[in-house]
Amino acid sequence: MALHKIFKIIGIVLGLLGVVCMAMLLSGNESAQDWLMYVGYLVFAVTVVMVLVFVLKGVFEGDIKKTLISVGVFAAVIIVSYVLADSTPMQLPDDGGMTSESGSKWVGTGLYTFYILAVVAVGLMVFSGFKKITNK
Structure with missing residues (x-):
């Protein structure tokens, strides 16, 4: 304290x-x-x-075991997102430059990670609400 x-x-x-x-x-x-x-x-x-x-x-x-499991699951989500991401260079709107293949791959990874975690969060909220309704 x-x-x-x-x-x-x-x-x-x-x-x-x-x-x-x-x-x-x-x-x-x-x-x-x-x-x-x-x-x-x-x-x-x-x-x-x-x-x-x-x-x-x-x-x-x-509980260190639970923490390590959570970190492992998060790392797995990032790895899956990295595999799914496309590495095609893209045209930037402001300065007219191009992104690199690596930069494009990591942007895609971030987007896929966000989508996966958002779907899981919404699914868990729906599941929790459904569970509360059925327990009453």
Whole structure:
């Protein structure tokens, strides 16, 4: 619980620092943009550290077998998506350039991964709702 309090205090300090930088920005101070960017980078770094700490803490306190199974299933979805993706280079609309075969393959992989996970999520929501209705 002490770690949660430390991160809470850091969050409050960063929030106050952001308010000060925003006030400087609104007052017309030209260096405020630089400071606001630094605060943004700092907030991002603290967020990444917090997520990593709490995820690793949860993994080691919980059931590692279930976590590894979930990561394995997610990796399998990405592998299936990569196999299904097309690697045909495409014309970009803005600058008129072409995507590489690798870039096109990874974009397709991301889309197929999203579609598969969306279908699974909707299916699980329908299944859960159906199960609740039939149990009453």
